[in-house]
Amino acid sequence: MTDSLKNLKLIEKAAFQDDLIEWFAKEQRILPWRKDQDPYKVWVSEIMLQQTRVDTVIPYFNRFIEQFPTLEDLADADEEKVLKAWEGLGYYSRVRNLQSAVKEVKEKYGGTVPNTKDEISTLKGVGPYTAGAILSIAYGIPEPAVDGNVMRVISRILSIWDDIAKPSTRKIFEKAIEELISHDNPSYFNQALMELGALICTPTTPSCLLCPMRDHCHAFHEGVEKELPIKTKAKKQRLIRLAAVVIKDSDGNTVIHKRPSSGLLANMWEFPNVEISLPFLREKSQIQGLLLEQLGIEVKLGKNVGQIEHVFSHLKWDIQVFEGELLTPIREADDLKYATLESIDAYPFPVSHQKIIKQYYKYS
Secondary structure: OOHHHHHHHHOOHHHHHHHHHHHHHHHOOOOHHHOOOOHHHHHHHHHHHOOOOHHHHHHHHHHHHHHOOOHHHHHHOOHHHHHHHHOOOOOHHHHHHHHHHHHHHHHHHOOOOOOOHHHHOOOOOOOHHHHHHHHHHHHOOOOOOOOHHHHHHHHHHOOOOOEOOOHHHHHHHHHHHHHHOOOOOHHHHHHHHHHHHHHOOOOOOOOHHHOOOHHHOHHHHHOOOOOOOEOOOOOOOEEEEEEEEEEEOOOOOEEEEEOOOOOOOOOOEEOOEEEOOOOOOOOHHHHHHHHHHHHOOOEEEEEEEEEEEEEOOOEEEEEEEEEEEEOOOOOOEOOEEEEOOOOHHHOOOOHHHHHHHHHHHOOO
16 A cells, blocks of 8 residues: 555445445435436446536536437437537537447447446547446446545545646555445445545535545544645646637628547538737738638628637637628638528537627627
8 A cells, every 4th residue: 555545444345334324315416417327427427427517417418308308319419419518518528538438338238338447448539437437326236436536535644745736646546446445336336436536625615514525534623624735736728819700791691610620629510710910909901811722711801890809728718800702702611611690509619719609690
């Protein structure tokens, strides 16, 4: 046992499990993916919940399951409809990986989500956490499911001072959960740790006096609960300046462009845009030239109508929004189309361009 887990041997495991599971049984939130233990629904919810708050996910989950109620429905669905259903959640590679993986489950496993770690871990987008969550919650298999909430809880309970921002540190927490997990009710055990981190053992102001695990918590007894977990700050986001243009033709149709099939926001639709550089930040001739060169769109730029900022984990977009008049009709293709006020809602747009639709297109 590593020095990081020195306090693990001091934990009375049966009491730890009982206190945690009893609290969860009484206090768990009523969430739509907890209505049954359908592995497909558990899988969808866990992918949605990555880097997204529960309150945000609930309506998305309900709509998604309404559209794609079974694994087979999602496997057979048109990708654009799937992206549209995911629109606004961000991290679109997650849902593309999910659809790719459910197609494999349909073809290779007859539509039944695998119930072994070796098989489920080969599916696209299924990492150690997602695999552990599905196996424990849906199948009752005692596998660790270690996410940020769980690392925060366990770092305090066991007084672990390793940097949770380092990928190698996850192994320490997985080892701790392997030792502590209930084999009688791994589903409730893992969900309880996640719930405790979300409701009680929060990042900056843990509610220790309300915590069912207070008697087991070394950080609380040492008075260091607010110092844990140790997490180094992420690198600052790279700033990218863009000009996006709401381009209309003489009939009022608007030009929309589809992003490439790989990379950031793959296959999402957007208003034509180009990266712009200083000192020519708002020079219209530069923007017009780039639109013609990169997208083949000949446009007369109008006024600058506003600005949109959007932050990703690794970069930040500063988008200057312009009006534009189409000078030469476009040749419609798979990645370049006309949209009308009525039809534009059918296309999946990333959040930044949804903001443009709401602020500078529909109500201009």
